[in-house]
Amino acid sequence: MKKISKISRYLEVIIAIVFVLISLIFGYNIFQKEGIGLEESPYADALVNKNNSSNSDNLANFNSSSDNLKVHFVDVGQGDAAIIELKGHYMLIDAGTNASESTLIEYINKLGIKKFDCVIGTHAHEDHIGGMDLVIKNYDIDRFLFSKHTTTTKTFENFVKELNNKNIKLYSPKVGETFEFMDSKFTVMAPNSLNYEEINNYSIVIKLTYKNNSILFTGDAETLSENEMLDNSDVDLKSDVIKIAHHGSSTSSSLKFLKAVDPKYAVISVAKGNDYNHPHKAVMLRLRALNIAVYRTDELSTIVMESDGENIKFDKNRASYSYVEN
Ligand SMILES: [Zn+2]
Known part of the structure; x- marks a missing residue:
């Protein structure tokens, strides 16, 4: 006992x-x-709705139709290229790297594209205009938007050479300017200035609106440009989808900016094992804390999203919030 x-x-x-x-x-x-701040909290994971693993918020109500808006985020490695498709008409935002240009051209040909109603080169960096010379050479282009800046790289020279060959003039849009694209329209949100030290901030940012859905394409715009957009009360940043700026670099996608855009979905165009450790930890923690579903080309390769005007569907299941510690 x-x-x-x-x-x-x-x-x-x-x-x-x-x-x-x-x-x-x-x-x-x-x-x-x-x-401590939400974005830095190691417990942010607890705020994520673990049940949300599907490729759409409302698949049951999705109205499949060949008239739907589609955005193809083409896997061009460490670069950007997005093709917007609506009723047999096409737009292109950026053209990937020099190394990925044949991949992009193959993809464009697979879609049977002969002409782009509009091409946007967001800014002069090689990972955005690398394939532009071939695009200009191979397809008709009705309108070409590019912000007012130049560089002296070989890539930029090739770009200008092909523009001259096809007698295409660049148009630099102003913030607030709106363009129609079939049943959709897009509004220019940036750049807000004509002089930046950092070329990324010259990025043309557009918000594409199709009926009740919208997608924000941010190029590589950094926090300086994001703050200018936040300060401009004439533009409404709120969008369903955001193409994350600068491949997920922490020099972009501030918490304030992401909260203002308030998207359900984020797409990151980034190469696996890239030299910059993109996407950065801070950005992935913010996306996770805000419970924004992430679609990334390093994990999923090319991603196609579709909008029926009310609901959005992705052709792949959402990706992870993983990042490389540096
Ligand atoms: Zn870039």
Whole structure:
């Protein structure tokens, strides 16, 4: 009898210690969540709705039709290229890298495209205009938007050479300017200035609206440009989908900006094992904390989203929030 009561006393002590430890851990958790920024919280995961793993929010109500708007985020490695398709008409936003130009051309040909109603080169960096010379050479282009800046790279030279060959003039749109594309329209949100130190900030940012759906294409616009967009009360940033700027770099996608756009879905065009460690940890933690479903080309390759004007459908299941520690 004596032995048993000794053991039960030990048990009581052990249980008490475990209880104290558990309450310390949980108490600490709650404190941390309140005590530090949402974006940096290691417990942000707890805020994510784990059941949301499908490729659409409302598949049952999705109205399949060949008239739907489609956006093809073509896997061009560490670069950007998006083809917008509506009723047999096409737009192109950026043309990937020099290395990926044959991939892009093949994809364009597979869709049977002969002409682009509009091509947008967001800015002069090689990962956005690398394939532009071949695009200009091979297809008719009705309108070409490019912001007012130049560089002296070989890629930019090739781009200008082909523009001259086809006698295409670049048009630099102003913020607030709206263009029609079949049943959709897009509004220019940036750049807000004519002079930037960082070429990324010259990025043309557009919001494409199709009926009740909208998609924000951000190029590589950095926080400086994001803040200018936030300060402009004439433009409404709210969009269902955001093409994350600058391949998920932490120089873009501030928490304030993401909250203003308030998207359900984010697309990141990025290469696996790239030299920049894109997408960056801070951006992935923000996206996760805000419960924005992420679609990324390094995990899913080319991604096609479709809008019936009310609901949005992706052709792949959402990707992970993973990042490389640096
Ligand atoms: Zn880029």
